[in-house]
Amino acid sequence: MKPKIVSIFSGVGGIDAGFEKAGFQTVFATDIWDVSCISLKKNFPETEVVCDDIQNIDFDAIRLKHGNIDGLVGGPPCPPFSKSRFYRKEKSRGIDDEDGFITISNYFRAVKELNPNFFLFENVHGFVFAPHKTAMDMLELESEKLGYKIFHKVLNAADYGVAQTRQRFICIGVKKALEDYIFPDPTHSNPLELELKKKRWVTCGDILNDIDFDLDEDVNMQAGSKHKEYLKEVPPGENYLFFTAERGYAKPIFKWRSRYWSFLLKLSPDRPSWTIQASHSNNMGPFHWKNRFLRIQEIKRIQSFDDNYIMEGNFKDQWRQVGNAVPPKLAEVLAIQIKKIYYTTTERYSKKMELLHD
Structure with missing residues (x-):
């Protein structure tokens, strides 16, 4: 029987897709956005999907319906903990933000009611910044109170074969009776710092070149808005800083660090992408090296x-x-490690799991 997980703040199901490939089964998933819930239902037809506010989800009822739950996975919405919130003075940060407090407190309500063997908590890497110490303290205190020991780390997705230098805070909580969780070793590394026995980072060229062909629609997908002519001059792998005095541009157009990093940011086929943001913009990249918007397939x-x-x-x-x-x-990768440590076929682990649920 496959270990069962419950997924909250599921979005389109990125975590669930990874866990299912590792041999887990998502028995319940929920999100507040109806569009992502429709996507979830189509990608996970055997999963119970509920589209509702996290505060309305009855996790006791989920456990009664689906039996013992092995794991809880989910990433509470990240804006209160993101780097951009440092510049939004009109909004509170971390758990001082109402949404930040509601989502994290309900995450641990789910842990309490489901009583899983493990949980995976994901957020932006800014979660570890000093201004969010109260949120980290809450995570540690709630885990301790509920009988879990936690292991956390900021991981770069590119170090595990993803063509994107996306850094995320990952926290794995396991019941105190179980062995410590050990984060899997990176399998890839930056070619400029290539380590022995590791592969080089997967690049955008590696994954996109086979679908990078000229289409009539490319003309209508030219990016940059009023700055599209500038975008054409930006070399692959660079951004608006190319037009600054500090970079030696003869007639500087922009001041140094006067815009977001993603302004006029262009992919390079020779390195991974930078983080794909949730919002699409006319002049905020990354854009394709052919000066157009990226397609959804890309x-x-x-x-x-x-x-x-x-x-x-x-x-x-x-x-x-x-x-x-x-x-x-x-x-x-994270799920395979969880399965390897806690869900072996040995009798010792099987008995321990049964005891934890009794």
Whole structure:
């Protein structure tokens, strides 16, 4: 029998896709956005999907319906913990933000009611920044109170074969009676710092070149808005800083670090993509090295989704679903390690799991 997981803040199911490939079964998934819930139902037809506010989900009822739950997975919405919140002075940060407190407190309500053997908590790497110490303290205190020991680390998806330098905070909680969780060793590394026995990072050229062909629609997909002529001058792998005095541009157009990093950011076929954001913009990249917007099929590959994975909604809806997701390949690596440590076929582990649920 496959270990059973419950997924919350599921989005389009990036974590679930990875866990299912590792041999887990998602028995229940939930999100508040109806579009992503439709996508979830199509990609996980055997899963019970409920579209509702997390505060309305009855996890006791889920456990009664589906039996003992092995794991809880999910990433509470990240805006309160993101780097951009440092610049939004009109909004509170971390759990001082109402949404931040509601989502994290309900995450641990789910842990309490489901009583899983393990949980996976994902968020932006800014979660570990000093201004969010109260959130980290809450995570540690709630885990301790509920009988879990936690292991956390900021991981770069590119180090595990994803064609994207996407850094995420990952926290694995396991019941105190179980062995410690050990994060899997990276399998890939930056070619400039290539380590022995590791592969080089997967590049955008590696995953996109076979679908990078000229189409009539390319003309209508030219990016950059009013700055499109500038975008054409930006070399692959660079951004608006190319036009600054500090970079030696003869007649500087922009001031140093006066815009977001993604402004006029262009992919290079020779390195992984930068983080795919949840929102689509006319002048915020990354853009294709051919000066056009990326297609949904392309950002799906950058996020390591299978080509046949279904995204419902219009272009911006699909982009948002992909950009909000945890790369399935990263989730799969973490899930394989969980299965390896806690779900072996040995009698010792089988008996221990049964005792934990009694």
